[in-house]
Amino acid sequence: MKVLVIGAGLGGLTLAQGLRREGIDVAVYERDDAAGRPQGVSLHIDDRGGAALRGCLPPPHAAMIDATMGGLREQTLSLSEVDGALAVVDTQPSDARPGRQAHRPLLRAVLLTGLEDAVRFGAEFTRFERQADGTVRAWFANGRTDTADVLVGADGVGSAVRRQYLPHARVVDTGRRMTMGATALSAIPRLPDQIGNNPAVARCTARQWCWPPCDSPRHLSTHGNGCCPPYAIVRSPRSRTI
Numbered sequence: 001m002k003v004l005v006i007g008a009g010l011g012g013l014t015l016a017q018g019l020r021r022e023g024i025d026v027a028v029y030e031r032d033d034a035a036g037r038p039q040g041v042s043l044h045i046d047d048r049g050g051a052a053l054r055g056c057l058p059p060p061h062a063a064m065i066d067a068t069m070g071g072l073r074e075q076t077l078s079l080s081e082v083d084g085a086l087a088v089v090d091t092q093p094s095d096a097r098p099g100r101q102a103h104r105p106l107l108r109a110v111l112l113t114g115l116e117d118a119v120r121f122g123a124e125f126t127r128f129e130r131q132a133d134g135t136v137r138a139w140f141a142n143g144r145t146d147t148a149d150v151l152v153g154a155d156g157v158g159s160a161v162r163r164q165y166l167p168h169a170r171v172v173d174t175g176r177r178m179t180m181g182a183t184a185l186s187a188i189p190r191l192p193d194q195i196g197n198n199p200a201v202a203r204c205t206a207r208q209w210c211w212p213p214c215d216s217p218r219h220l221s222t223h224g225n226g227c228c229p230p231y232a233i234v235r236s237p238r239s240r241t242i
């Protein structure tokens with residue numbers, strides 16, 4: 001059996017690792033070139049996600065991912081300025097399932113490891129066609145085609161596979177937007193000691209904790225490489241709601 005996976009994101013690469021582990025022939029087609037785009041900042045992987053990931057990966061890959069993740073999140077903290085210094089002002093039990101924070105670019109790099117011969121970069125999927133013999137043929141913008149028994153659309157929210165296969169399915173824009181960035185933990189004195197592995201909300205009570213467009217709390221959390229990604233939920237121009 002041969003499987004074509006469209007999209008070398010976290011989903012497509014995890015699937016490709018799992019298929020290869022089971023001895024199934026797999027080819028992954030990715031629109032971006034090998035250098036690619038920035039892969040984002042971080043990802044909370046809960047206990048179910050961690051188990052699924054381990055189930056798909058060879059043990060050395062799972063060990064590499066484990067080594068790059070932050071510790072177990074247990075609480076959600078609120079930070080604010082007290083007497084001119086940053087302090088934890090509230091502690092709540094975590095409202096998410098137990099999990100740990102992964103560094104997205106490292107996670108993707110590990111998922112790519114060992115699949116170098118299976119991933120074709122710079123190949124934008126354009127359409128597919130079912131063949132009389134039960135196989136499916138995929139076309140790419142670079143003029144290539146490939147044929148397999150199964151075609152998997154792992155090409156994200158704007159999936160071209162879904163557009164053709166399920167033309168009635170529509171992506172609904174909820175009007176919400178999220179901006180993320182990463183700051184070295186060492187840039188904020190004493191922060192690592194104060195928040196440990198837990199996400200924290202920095203209240204916008206002091207000028208230095210606000211981004212200009214943000215009038216909501218900033219969420220901070222850590223992952224294994226010593227970075228602290230602040231999340232800011234900003235008002236979308238369309239909905240003006242948070």
Ligand SMILES: Cc1cc2nc3c(=O)[nH]c(=O)nc-3n(C[C@H](O)[C@H](O)[C@H](O)COP(=O)(O)OP(=O)(O)OC[C@H]3O[C@@H](n4cnc5c(N)ncnc54)[C@H](O)[C@@H]3O)c2cc1C
Pocket residue numbers: 006007008009010011012013029030031032042043044045049123124125126154155156157158159160178180
């Ligand atoms: C701000 C933010 C924070 C998030 N935080 C979390 C979190 O903490 N925990 C969590 O579990 N999830 C989180 N998510 C969701 C998570 O990021 C997504 O569920 C996940 O990335 C989806 O992976 P995917 O492989 O399906 O799609 P994607 O990561 O979108 O990958 C799709 C790939 O397909 C490629 N592609 C697209 N079109 C084509 C085409 N025509 N031909 C070939 N290739 C194509 C793209 O270039 C891309 O590489 C977050 C999402 C966002 C936006």
